[in-house]
Amino acid sequence: MSIIESGNVAAALGVKLCRANVIAAYPITPQTPLTEKLSELVESGEMNAEYIPVESEHSALGVCIAASSTGARAFTATSANGLLYMHEQLHWAAGARLPIVMCVANRGVGAPWTVWNDQQDSLSQRDTGWIQLYAADHQEIINTVIKAYYVAEQTSIPVMVCYDGYILSHTHMPFEVPDQEKVDAFLPPFRPNYALDPSMPANLNTVTLPEPRNNIRGELAHGYMELRYLLHEGMIRAIEVVGEAEQRFNEIFSVSGTAYMDMYKCDDATYIAVAMGSLSLHLRVVADILRDEGIKLGIIGIKLYRPFPCGIVADALKDRDGIIVMEKAISYGYVGPLYSDICSCLYTQGLDGPSPGFPYVHNYILGLGGRTIRTIDLMDAIRPICTGKRIKDQPGWIGLKI
Amino acid sequence: MQEQDIIEIRWHGRGGQGAITAAKIVARAAFESGYPGVVMIPTFGTERRGAPVITSLKIARHKIYDLSVIEEPDIVVVLDHLLLGEVDVGAGLRDGGLLVINTPFMPEAYTRDGIHVATADVNSIASQAGLPYGVVNTGIIGALARATAIFDTDMLSRVIREEFEGRRPHENVKAALLTFDNTRLGGGVWDPGNVDR
Structure with missing residues (x-):
């Protein structure tokens, strides 16, 4: 089905098609219409998800980290200073290897205040361990959100889907909304390798020593540096996964996109x-x-x-x-x-x-x-x-x- | 791909007047009338209700890649003629271009060399159609439809009915059609082929 809508709506419809379970967000221009759209979809019952309004972007990503740790498919979105306010949680999400997807409607960073577009916000977060994908039009926005969940869940690395604020977020143009059935075929339900469970309490990401040592079950566990190496190695492997996701997407949707x-x-x-x-x-x-x-x-x-x-x-x-x-x-x-x-x-x-x-x-x-x-x-x-x-x-x- | 094939329509309204909704409706009507390339790019400043606002609508037979604000429009649509005293609405308007204005005055009041002018008293017409006074964004599209041949009234009625589902669709369609019938053309119907590019 072809519709004419804004880039923010394209992103929101992508999240809906991915059947995200938990959405937490704090409003910031020019991202706001995206999460407003999601809140409407949840309110109307068209989307079966928990929408959790929070008091800041730091909390928004904090909620997503908690939700993702329990095995939920989590989503948030932000822009500019909102993204920077998440900075510490960005490292945390990547270090904890949580497959969260976040949209960034790219906006210049204050001071001085600007609400308009550039890409300083997401590019300055380059080294936080997130996969970063950039979309060039609305078709790419909706398709990339769908591929992002696949890549995140295959690699256990969070993904940022970035698109230009206003220029794409608020511009209306035609795009195809993928069929739900095909999205379901492309993106199976999220089955985490490990999920928090109240019947099996556990500590996650506690103090990790410089050297490997035995864990509580007597198994040799990684030291901090090994975990960092594994995140880097996972990122390198993600290049292949992004290619594989593209191929899979092209086959299921009969399109001819390119991955890189x-x-x-x-x-x-x-x-x-x-x-x-x-x-x-x-x-x-x-x-x-x-x-x-x-x-x-x-x-x-x-x-x-x-x-x-x-x-x-x-x-x-x-x-x-x-x-x-x-x-x-x-x-x-x-x-x-x-x-x-x-x-x-x-x-x-x-x-x-x-x-x-x-x-x-x-x-x-x-x-x-x-x-x-x-x-x-x-x-x-x-x-x-x-x-x-x-x-x-x-x-x-x-x-x-x- | 030819840049020159793009019809560029710049909309001038006031915050809250619904210029963006109007441009969106025209985008859909054009898309469904055989223009696969449509982009509607609102310009966002620090506006509030009543302040002058602009949105750019580009229409073409091919996909449009340049999403910058229109600086040399083929058509300018003005939702409130009092804006002419505040904003240079004709800035960059091409020779052979078209100016569509919601105003009680006749086209002759706005005549400029090489510019086609179409006017309609949308405030009065939309009231007659049963809309609250001041709701002009559907009426003005009727004037645009009359002054150009980008889409017909059947398409316009359908797109307005769908856009305004649950929000006076009947009155909004009526406002567009009544304005279509009561638009005063300074020249003939505008033809994109006449524009000096």
Whole structure:
């Protein structure tokens, strides 16, 4: 069934189709309509779930951690400072290996206050141990929420589904709502390996010593460092699981999505612009126009940001003349986070050092705090790079009025 | 994919007037009339009830990837003619473009070189249709339907009935149809082919 609705509603319908059992959330713009929609669905009985209103985002994720520990399928959503207020619980959810799914409607971070879009909020949470997926339109939002539960439950790692605040969260566009039967076939009920049970009381995630030692049953239990290694190893394995989820989803729903990257006109491209979220689709317009000028530009939209599919990204980029990484976030005092990752993955691709023909990699920061991104500005920024301009000091800024 | 194939309609209303709902209804009517590419992008500022608001509606035969705010509209729809004293509603309007205004005045009052103007006194018409005074968002769509040929009145009636299920659907449909019949066109029916892009 095709409907025209907002990105927040697309996310909410995805959560409903996944039959989430527990939803806990605290309102924050521009996420609020998502969880409002879920509260309506629960209230009307269309969705059989516990909706738990809480007094803060920290509590929202706390409730999800508790619910997930008992084997429930848990969901929350937030944006910007709300996500940052969860920070400590983000590490906790990942460390406890709980398959929670959270939507982040990406918004700039205060101070000063902004309600508008950029991706500084979720990108600054890169190292919390969560899988991060970025959706570029409403179809990807609803599909990614469904895939996210599969990936989370297969890997015992929580997943963030990120999409641009306002630009996607509040824009209305058509999308297909997947059939419930097919979603049920794709996503079987959650059967946790371990769940809290009142008849078998237990302590979870208590103080863990630097060295392995025997647990209460006399079995040798991991030390802290082993648990950290296992989380990292699980993240690396999640790259495969994300691919498997995509394949499974494509088969059941007869669609042809890609797991890691969305590639547009890359086959013969000498230059590639790379972005995440709605910008990656907007850049297609730029590629079409610049191709009319004779510039062979291709576009890559990164969908899986953590774990970073390094080998796959490097393979797609290494043999080009230049790469332009377009970002709505910055690591203050250095460069955009995606730019660092892409340079790093290109450099280490050959293991012994830079791969041969290491392409020029340019970084642009744009669209912070909702600054309008115009097609013409994108063209004017990308064209000089594709015709040989090279700069040493990265990043460049698009549309800066200073 | 051609950028030029996109019909861009910018809506000007006041917070609480229902411009977003109106644009959403037109999005659906266009989608179901053979335009698979529709996007409705509300602009959010720090508005409150009564303050000027904008939403951007883009319609095309193909998927639309540019979700930025409309700066050079083909059509501008104004839900309250008093906004003309507060906001430059015609900013960026293309030559050959169309201006649709809820106003008691005739199109001639707004004539500008190269711009088609359509007007309707939606406040009065919607009251006649049985809606509370000031509810104009369904009426104005009737004026838009009359001034363009993007969708017909059957489609419009159906989409309004569904959108307003349980909220005076009959009166809202009636407001749109009555306005359709009482829209004053400054020129002929607007044709996207006439716009200078």
